[in-house]
Amino acid sequence: MESMPSGFHNTSLHLTNEQIAAKICTPLKPIRSYSSIALTVLSFVLAGIAILPLFSLLWTILSKGIPLLSWESFTSLPAPVGQEGVANGFANAIVGTLTMVFMATLISVPVGICTAIYIAEFTPTTAASSISSIVRFTMQVLSGVPSIVVGVFAYAVIVLTFKGFSAIAGSIALTIVMLPIISLTTEGALKLVPISLRLASSGLGASRFQTIARIVLPTALPSITTGILLAISRAAGETAPLIFTALFSQNWAQGLDKPTPSLSVMIYNYSSSPFIEQNKLSWAACVVLVVLVLVSSVLSRLATQRRIKLR
Amino acid sequence: MADTTSKPYANNSDIPNITAGDQVIATVDLGFTWVVRILTFIAAVIIFAMVVVIGEKAMPSIQQFGLGFIFSQEWDVPGDIFGALPYIYGTLVSSIIALILALPVAISVAIVTTEDFLPEWVRSPIAFIVELLAAIPSVAIGLWGIFVLIPFLQPIGTWLHGNFGWFPLFGTEPFGPGMLPAGAILAIMIVPTIASISRDVLLSTPQDLRSASMALGATRWETIIGVLFPAAVSGILGATLLGLGRALGETMAVTMVIGNSPQVSLSLLDLASTIPAVLANEFAEAQDGLHISSLMYLALLLFAVTLLVNVAAVFLVRFLGSKGQD
Numbered sequence: 001m002e003s004m005p006s007g008f009h010n011t012s013l014h015l016t017n018e019q020i021a022a023k024i025c026t027p028l029k030p031i032r033s034y035s036s037i038a039l040t041v042l043s044f045v046l047a048g049i050a051i052l053p054l055f056s057l058l059w060t061i062l063s064k065g066i067p068l069l070s071w072e073s074f075t076s077l078p079a080p081v082g083q084e085g086v087a088n089g090f091a092n093a094i095v096g097t098l099t100m101v102f103m104a105t106l107i108s109v110p111v112g113i114c115t116a117i118y119i120a121e122f123t124p125t126t127a128a129s130s131i132s133s134i135v136r137f138t139m140q141v142l143s144g145v146p147s148i149v150v151g152v153f154a155y156a157v158i159v160l161t162f163k164g165f166s167a168i169a170g171s172i173a174l175t176i177v178m179l180p181i182i183s184l185t186t187e188g189a190l191k192l193v194p195i196s197l198r199l200a201s202s203g204l205g206a207s208r209f210q211t212i213a214r215i216v217l218p219t220a221l222p223s224i225t226t227g228i229l230l231a232i233s234r235a236a237g238e239t240a241p242l243i244f245t246a247l248f249s250q251n252w253a254q255g256l257d258k259p260t261p262s263l264s265v266m267i268y269n270y271s272s273s274p275f276i277e278q279n280k281l282s283w284a285a286c287v288v289l290v291v292l293v294l295v296s297s298v299l300s301r302l303a304t305q306r307r308i309k310l311r
Numbered sequence: 312m313a314d315t316t317s318k319p320y321a322n323n324s325d326i327p328n329i330t331a332g333d334q335v336i337a338t339v340d341l342g343f344t345w346v347v348r349i350l351t352f353i354a355a356v357i358i359f360a361m362v363v364v365i366g367e368k369a370m371p372s373i374q375q376f377g378l379g380f381i382f383s384q385e386w387d388v389p390g391d392i393f394g395a396l397p398y399i400y401g402t403l404v405s406s407i408i409a410l411i412l413a414l415p416v417a418i419s420v421a422i423v424t425t426e427d428f429l430p431e432w433v434r435s436p437i438a439f440i441v442e443l444l445a446a447i448p449s450v451a452i453g454l455w456g457i458f459v460l461i462p463f464l465q466p467i468g469t470w471l472h473g474n475f476g477w478f479p480l481f482g483t484e485p486f487g488p489g490m491l492p493a494g495a496i497l498a499i500m501i502v503p504t505i506a507s508i509s510r511d512v513l514l515s516t517p518q519d520l521r522s523a524s525m526a527l528g529a530t531r532w533e534t535i536i537g538v539l540f541p542a543a544v545s546g547i548l549g550a551t552l553l554g555l556g557r558a559l560g561e562t563m564a565v566t567m568v569i570g571n572s573p574q575v576s577l578s579l580l581d582l583a584s585t586i587p588a589v590l591a592n593e594f595a596e597a598q599d600g601l602h603i604s605s606l607m608y609l610a611l612l613l614f615a616v617t618l619l620v621n622v623a624a625v626f627l628v629r630f631l632g633s634k635g636q637d
Binding site: 036043047056060114115119146208237239244286 | 336337339340343344346347348350351353354355357358360361364365368415416417419420422423424428437440441443444446447448449450451452453454455457458459499502506530531532533553556557559560561562563566567587590591594595603606607610613614617618620621622624625
C-alpha cells in the first residue's frame with residue numbers, strides 16, 4: 001500500500017517524450033469540441049436566417065413590381081377603379097413625395113448642421129460643454145422617438161391649428177425625423193476634422209465663422225453628405241408621419257396647404273384595397289420607392305469610405 | 312478719391328487700415344454665433360415641445376378616464392368610452408415576441424461577422440447586407456408581410472394549433488394576420504439595429520482578451536461566452552433596448568399584418584392591435600374631441616415608454632463608450 005504513491009510519483013517523473021506529448025495533446029473532451037461545433041453551426045444557420053428576408057423581400061418586390069411599371073406609371077394619375085384602357089400611374093404621389101422631402105431637407109439641413117456645429121465647435125471645455133452634451137442627448141433621444149409620435153405632434157401643431165391636412169404638416173413631420181440623423185452624423189464628421197486645421201486657420205487670423213465655413217465644413221463635407229443622403233432616404237420611405245398629416249389624394253396636390261399624396265401612403269392605402277388594379281399599383285410604387293431609398297442609402301455609403309454610425 | 316490713393320502717406324490716418332474688415336468680420340461672426348445658438352435651441356426644444364403639446368391635447372381624456380384608461384378594455388368611439396389595455400397589451404406582446412426571435416439571430420450575425428470564422432471579404436458584405444435591411448421602408452416590408460410572410464406562417468400556425476391547441480398560446484385558429492406575423496415582422500426589422508450595434512461592441516473588445524482566453528486553453532466558443540459576452544454585456548443590452556424602442560414604435564409593417572382587432576387574447580395566433588396601429592388607423596378620421604384626445608393619450612403613453620427605453624439605451628451605450636476610453 002505504501003509503495004503505491006511513491007511508485008506513481010516515480011513513473012510520472014520518468015515519462016518518455018512520447019508520453020509527455022500524449023499527455024499534452026490530449027484531445028478536448030468530446031463535450032467541449034462537440035458543443036463548439038454545434039454552436040458554430042447554430043450561429044451560421046441563424047445568421048443565414050437574418051439574410052433570408054432581405055433577399056425574399058427584394059425578389060418579391062422586383063419580380064412583382066417591375067413588370068407593372070411603364071412610362072405611364074410616372075406620368076399619369078391613378079386610373080379610376082374599374083376603367084379599362086385608361087392611363088394608370090402615380091405621378092402625383094412621386095411629385096408629392098419629392099415636394100415634401102425637398103421642403104423637409106431645406107429646413108432640416110441648416111438646422112441639423114448648426115446643431116452639430118454647436119455641439120462640436122462651440123465647446124470651450126467649460127460650462128458650455130455640459131450644454132452641448134445636453135443638446136447631443138436630446139438629439140439622440142429625438143432619433144429614437146417613434147415616427148408615428150412625430151406625426152401626432154405635427155397633427156396637433158399644424159393640422160388641428162389650421163384645420164386641414166397639408167403638405168406643410170407632412171414636411172414638418174419629416175423635418176423632425178431627418179433632423180437628428182443629420183445632426184448626429186454631421187457632429188461625428190466635425191469631430192473627425194483634425195484640431196490642427198482649426199489652429200492653423202485661427203493662427204492665420206481667421207474668425208470662428210471663417211474657420212468653420214471655409215476650413216472645417218469643407219473638410220467634413222463628404223461625411224455630412226452621407227448624413228444628408230441617409231436622412232433623405234429615411235424620410236422618403238416614411239409613412240407613419242404622413243398618414244394623418246399630409247393624408248392622401250387621388251389627384252394632383254392642389255397646393256402646399258392641401259392634402260398631398262405620397263408614394264409610401266399610396267402603397268399603404270392600396271395594399272389593403274379589394275381592387276386588384278390598386279394592389280398592382282401598390283407593387284409598382286413599391287419598386288420605385290425601394291429603388292429610390294436603396295440607391296440613396298448606397299450612395300450615402302459611397303460618399304465616404306468611412307462608416308459613420310447613426311445610432 | 313484717386314488723389315488719396317496715388318499720394319504717399321502724409322500722416323498716420325492715411326495708412327490703409329489693414330484691419331478695416333474687422334468690424335464686418337466681427338459682426339458676421341457674432342451673427343453666425345447667434346444663428347447657430349438659436350437654431351440649436353429650437354432643435355433641442357422640439358422634444359420638450361412634443362411632450363407639452365401632446366400632453367396638453369391629451370388632457371381632456373386624462374381628466375375623463377385617469378389612469379383607469381390603461382386598464383380598461385373598452386374602445387367605443389360612438390359611445391365616447393375609451394380604454395387602452397388591448398393596444399398596450401398588443402404593443403408589449405408583439406415587441407416581446409420580436410425580441411425573443413431577433414436577439415439570438417442578431418447576436419449570431421454579430422459573432423459571425425466579428426470573429427474570424429470567415430475571411431474579412433465575406434464578413435463585411437454580410438454585415439452590409441443585414442444593415443441594408445434597415446434602410447427598406449417599413450411600408451414595403453409590410454407589403455411583403457401581407458403577400459409573403461402571412462401565407463408562409465399560415466400553415467405553421469395551423470400546425471401549431473392542431474398539435475398544441477391545448478396550450479393557451481396556440482389556442483385559436485390562425486386567421487392569417489395576427490400577433491405572430493406581427494412579432495415576426497418586427498423581429499426582421501430590429502435584427503439590423505441589434506446586430507450592427509452588437510457588432511461594433513464586439514469589434515471594440517480588446518484583442519488581448521481573446522488571446523489571453525485562448526492561451527489558457529479555452530475553445531473559441533468558451534472565449535465568446537465566458538470572456539467576450541461579459542465584456543460586451545452593457546453594449547449588447549443597450550443595443551437590445553434600442554431594438555425594443557424601435558419595435559414598440561414601429562407602425563406601418565405591424566398595422567398591415569396584425570389584423571387591427573383590439574382584444575386581449577393569450578393566443579399568439581389571434582388578431583390583435585397596437586398603439587401605433589390604432590393611431591395610424593383612426594387619426595385621419597377622428598372628428599370627435601374626446602376621440603382625438605384619447606388617441607393623443609395613447610400617443611403620450613407610447614412616447615413615455617419609448618422615451619424611457621431610449622434614454623436607458625443611450626446611457627448604457629454611453630457607459631460603454633466611457634469604459635472603452637479608459
